Amino acid sequence: MIRPALPRWLAVPAGLAAVFLVVPLIAMFGRVDWLHLPSLLASPAAVDALWLSLRTCLASTVLCLVLGLPLALVLARARGRWATAGRVLASLPMVLPPVVAGLALLVALGRRAWLGRHLSAFGIDLAFTTAAVVVAQTFVAMPYLVVSVEGALRSAQEHYEVAAATLGASPTTVLRRVTLPLAAPAIASGTALAFARALGEFGATLTFAGSLQGTTQTLPLEIYLARESDTNTAIALSVVLLIIAAGLIAVTSVFSRVKGTTS
Amino acid sequence: MIRALVAVTALALLSACTPAPAPSTAPRTELVVFAASSLSDTYTSLGKTFEGSHPGVTVKFSFDGSSTLVDQLKQGAPADVFAAADRPNMTKATTANLMSGTPSLFATNTLTIIVPKGNPAGITGLDSSVDGKKLVICADGVPCGSATTKLAKLLGVTLKPVSQETKVTDVRAKVESGQADAGVVYVTDAKASGSKVDTIAIKNADQVKNEYLLGVVATSKNSRLASQFVALVTGSDGQRTLSGAGFTLP
Numbered sequence: 001m002i003r004p005a006l007p008r009w010l011a012v013p014a015g016l017a018a019v020f021l022v023v024p025l026i027a028m029f030g031r032v033d034w035l036h037l038p039s040l041l042a043s044p045a046a047v048d049a050l051w052l053s054l055r056t057c058l059a060s061t062v063l064c065l066v067l068g069l070p071l072a073l074v075l076a077r078a079r080g081r082w083a084t085a086g087r088v089l090a091s092l093p094m095v096l097p098p099v100v101a102g103l104a105l106l107v108a109l110g111r112r113a114w115l116g117r118h119l120s121a122f123g124i125d126l127a128f129t130t131a132a133v134v135v136a137q138t139f140v141a142m143p144y145l146v147v148s149v150e151g152a153l154r155s156a157q158e159h160y161e162v163a164a165a166t167l168g169a170s171p172t173t174v175l176r177r178v179t180l181p182l183a184a185p186a187i188a189s190g191t192a193l194a195f196a197r198a199l200g201e202f203g204a205t206l207t208f209a210g211s212l213q214g215t216t217q218t219l220p221l222e223i224y225l226a227r228e229s230d231t232n233t234a235i236a237l238s239v240v241l242l243i244i245a246a247g248l249i250a251v252t253s254v255f256s257r258v259k260g261t262t263s
Numbered sequence: 264m265i266r267a268l269v270a271v272t273a274l275a276l277l278s279a280c281t282p283a284p285a286p287s288t289a290p291r292t293e294l295v296v297f298a299a300s301s302l303s304d305t306y307t308s309l310g311k312t313f314e315g316s317h318p319g320v321t322v323k324f325s326f327d328g329s330s331t332l333v334d335q336l337k338q339g340a341p342a343d344v345f346a347a348a349d350r351p352n353m354t355k356a357t358t359a360n361l362m363s364g365t366p367s368l369f370a371t372n373t374l375t376i377i378v379p380k381g382n383p384a385g386i387t388g389l390d391s392s393v394d395g396k397k398l399v400i401c402a403d404g405v406p407c408g409s410a411t412t413k414l415a416k417l418l419g420v421t422l423k424p425v426s427q428e429t430k431v432t433d434v435r436a437k438v439e440s441g442q443a444d445a446g447v448v449y450v451t452d453a454k455a456s457g458s459k460v461d462t463i464a465i466k467n468a469d470q471v472k473n474e475y476l477l478g479v480v481a482t483s484k485n486s487r488l489a490s491q492f493v494a495l496v497t498g499s500d501g502q503r504t505l506s507g508a509g510f511t512l513p
Binding site for chain 1: 334399
């Protein structure tokens with residue numbers, strides 16, 4: 001069966017949208033000082049920011065997987081009013097303005113907050129530490145993993161799981177051998193999305209963790225600071241961030257195509 | 264369907280490009296003032312004064328970091344008056360021929376320490392009492408950070424901050440919320456934080472002054488009105504408002 005063609009006039013707004021999205025990015029590449037790019041990127045502040053970003057994003061992505069994946073599995077099975085409420089709450093940080101996310105974390109985990117006070121009684125003080133950066137990134141990135149994995153699990157067919165259970169597999173075996181492999185493409189793309197979101201995290205980090213070179217000053221924070229005094233460094237770092245993000249999105253789309261062919 | 268879509272798109276483009284028609288028939292003149300964030304309280308109230316004495320004039324403000332505003336002016340942002348929070352940023356604007364005439368110095372600001380109410384960490388000044396404490400300052404690239412570095416050098420102390428913020432208001436927020444034990448901010452910020460913080464004076468703080476300058480933007484179409492706004496700020500009304508907010512007068 002051949003799908004009917006799209007109306008031809010659609011090309012005009014679609015083209016406009018593409019131009020609108022692409023022009024600022026191309027303009028940025030045009031402003032890069034290519035000659036001095038290596039020395040701009042080699043400054044201690046830039047190198048520290050890049051490594052800190054990669055380290056914290058890896059840590060927060062692992063946290064997203066370890067905690068978010070079980071949440072997605074539970075939410076995908078849950079039924080009823082509470083399940084709906086759970087789904088809404090789990091995706092809420094995704095639509096919050098980042099600075100609101102930062103304020104929420106501050107009110108919950110700050111030194112003066114009730115949870116923060118209990119943590120410091122155990123000698124855990126998050127204020128201005130790299131751990132605070134990871135907390136902020138995990139908070140804003142986890143919903144991306146949960147939502148994409150949960151959606152895939154809910155639309156997946158259950159007869160393989162039922163068959164495995166009938167053949168005597170324990171719940172853990174079903175999860176390990178059937179459910180997770182089937183959801184693998186969604187898990188991979190959700191992980192890449194969460195990593196990308198953590199990499200771009202700015203507002204919550206600035207509000208909750210502060211900004212210190214090598215400790216809490218991630219790439220977006222360093223770009224924001226560099227912009228104040230040295231536009232060339234800011235643009236050079238932005239391009240690096242853009243390239244990493246583009247790579248992640250490419251990985252994501254490869255995985256979703258794999259998923260498209262198998263389902 | 265197609266026509267409706269085209270009409271909607273055209274309307275959206277149009278409404279984004281043309282200013283909304285004024286509700287009254289009398290032509291209103293708009294005076295656009297670009298001013299450093301630390302001036303937002305004083306300038307907003309001076310803007311009201313200006314509108315009161317100039318019927319038919321609306322004063323519109325854009326408050327942001329001085330360097331951001333200079334960047335916007337360089338890109339051709341339409342402004343009539345520009346007020347910077349430090350001399351280097353105003354120099355950037357004058358060397359780019361963005362200003363008409365010589366900008367005038369209208370206020371200075373000095374640094375002070377703020378601590379959460381009750382001073383739980385026992386800070387006594389910019390001295391050994393901040394060692395090992397959660398001290399937050401401005402980053403070196405921004406005006407308040409450069410001033411902090413200069414003052415620390417003058418006092419012969421090495422600061423080990425836990426965070427270097429891009430905006431002085433972020434330093435304030437971290438002290439007000441109790442996340443930080445101490446923060447170095449402008450006297451005007453300490454005043455604006457009010458009873459949420461305690462203020463601790465820094466020795467020799469008056470030796471490092473941040474200079475506030477303003478002037479008429481070269482491309483202004485209302486340069487006469489713009490000079491009148493400059494005159495208001497540098498005149499007795501403006502100076503009274505500024506000193507009330509904690510600024511030192513030149």
